[in-house]
Amino acid sequence: MSLPTSFQGWSTIGQMVHNWRRAQVSRAVHGSHYTSKLWLIGCLQVKCEGPKLVPFLKATCVYFVLWLPTSSPSWFSALIKCLPIFCLWVFLLAHGISFLGAHSSARKILAGLIFSSLGDAFLIWQEQGYFVHGLLMFAISHVLYSSAFGMKPLDLRAGLSIGVLSGLSYALLYSYLSGPFTYLVAVYIALIGFMGWRALAGVQLCDDLWTWTKLSACLGAMLFMVSDLTIAVNKFCFPVPYSRAIIMATYYAAQMLIALSAVERQDEDDLKKTA
Numbered sequence: 507m508s509l510p511t512s513f514q515g516w517s518t519i520g521q522m523v524h525n526w527r528r529a530q531v532s533r534a535v536h537g538s539h540y541t542s543k544l545w546l547i548g549c550l551q552v553k554c555e556g557p558k559l560v561p562f563l564k565a566t567c568v569y570f571v572l573w574l575p576t577s578s579p580s581w582f583s584a585l586i587k588c589l590p591i592f593c594l595w596v597f598l599l600a601h602g603i604s605f606l607g608a609h610s611s612a613r614k615i616l617a618g619l620i621f622s623s624l625g626d627a628f629l630i631w632q633e634q635g636y637f638v639h640g641l642l643m644f645a646i647s648h649v650l651y652s653s654a655f656g657m658k659p660l661d662l663r664a665g666l667s668i669g670v671l672s673g674l675s676y677a678l679l680y681s682y683l684s685g686p687f688t689y690l691v692a693v694y695i696a697l698i699g700f701m702g703w704r705a706l707a708g709v710q711l712c713d714d715l716w717t718w719t720k721l722s723a724c725l726g727a728m729l730f731m732v733s734d735l736t737i738a739v740n741k742f743c744f745p746v747p748y749s750r751a752i753i754m755a756t757y758y759a760a761q762m763l764i765a766l767s768a769v770e771r772q773d774e775d776d777l778k779k780t781a
Contacts, residue, residue: 679738698730
């Protein structure tokens with residue numbers, strides 16, 4: 507097809523280019539408007555949910571202030587360690603039974619928090635032979651969290667990335683493991699890696715499809731992986747400086763973010779309907 511030489515022909519092409527640019531700008535503005543809405547929702551959500559998290563924050567401060575010695579396990583030290591997670595139970599329950607009934611992901615996260623509390627209690631007596639019991643409780647928690655995060659989108663690239671990191675983590679630990687821990691740790695790493703994959707896959711930052719729910723879940727999952735890797739290295743490989751502080755700070759932050767992700771979902775679903 508020959509290029510138009512008349513003024514009218516060039517005007518037609520100019521109009522087509524103009525319309526295309528308008529369409530691009532419109533899509534950009536719409537996307538920017540939607541992203542701005544998400545930022546606004548996030549700020550409002552923090553302001554709304556912040557007061558409900560005060561008991562959790564206070565309980566966390568109590569744990570770090572008391573800093574009870576791990577060499578003397580007791581029911582009191584178990585209570586102090588589990589208290590922040592109990593507060594996250596209350597945080598979710600405070601949204602009402604109807605909320606939990608309408609959101610299966612919130613129910614699964616609540617169940618995960620319950621099993622996490624049991625895991626925390628068992629780990630208080632890990633030197634008395636209850637480490638595997640705690641490992642089992644947290645493994646169940648990761649299965650529940652993975653189910654709450656869902657399988658869509660699949661995002662195989664995120665899965666490959668987490669798989670490589672999980673493999674490297676196990677390779678680091680392998681030479682230090684013996685007996686049943688050789689396969690128990692492998693299974694546990696696979697489960698927490700799967701949970702991290704499902705949380706990471708949901709963010710979709712590159713496609714501008716992220717939500718505060720998914721971002722919160724992703725950050726929580728990554729911090730959980732950092733916490734558990736620190737536990738493993740400190741227990742099986744070599745002493746990690748300030749290991750307890752690192753483990754508990756990342757752990758409590760992870761559980762808070764995962765719990766927070768459950769209650770943001772309803773507002774973001776409403777936003778998508780009006781966007």
